[in-house]
Amino acid sequence: MKTKSRPPRRRAPPQNTEAPPGEQPPERPQPAAGAPLARGLRSRTARAQGARAEGGRRRPGPAGQAGRRESSVQRRLESNERERQRMHTLNNAFQALREVIPHVRADKKLSKIETLTLAKNYIKSLTATILTMSSGRLPGLEGPGPKLYQHYQQQQAAGAAPEAQPEGHLHKYSTQIHSFREGS
């Protein structure tokens, strides 16, 4: 598993996405049920199986048509499986993140973008809280506290964040929580 960050890559210009002839995705085993349940009644995985049966993105041509070699098709299928697993891992991470964000109604699943946005502001509010406490020189925090606070101030000065005050983060987080709970 590669976790190293890489510089942004330039994508190739849009391709003609017409389906190559002669590819028929065969039946695949049910992937590990790691994907979180969807909002609906059926699991995402189960629903996706129907979509996959429909051909997914590309409708394959007639089966058995000349074209790809069998080994090439096999590689593609293996690649698809790896990609599915990768996305399942990513979704598991999203689910884990959802579970550590407090004050979210359990019956309303956060979308991915909501999860990321809420998590970001939650972290900011926690950071601000810690810094506020440490700058107050609480017992046991006199060590790294002031340094942390200085670092934080430098970051704020460099980044010019609009919510520079600790209360700003907290307020933003609270507002977001409220708006998600209201379903807006």
Place this chain on the structure above:
DNA sequence: TAGGCCATCTGGTCCT
């Protein structure tokens, strides 16, 4: 029904 969200497939690009 439209729009949002999502899973999956796919091919290009980068890295080991």
Place this chain on the structure above:
DNA sequence: AGGACCAGATGGCCTA
């Protein structure tokens, strides 16, 4: 060379 990563495309499901 092969795998990981990424983003576009597509179609299904759900909600307003």
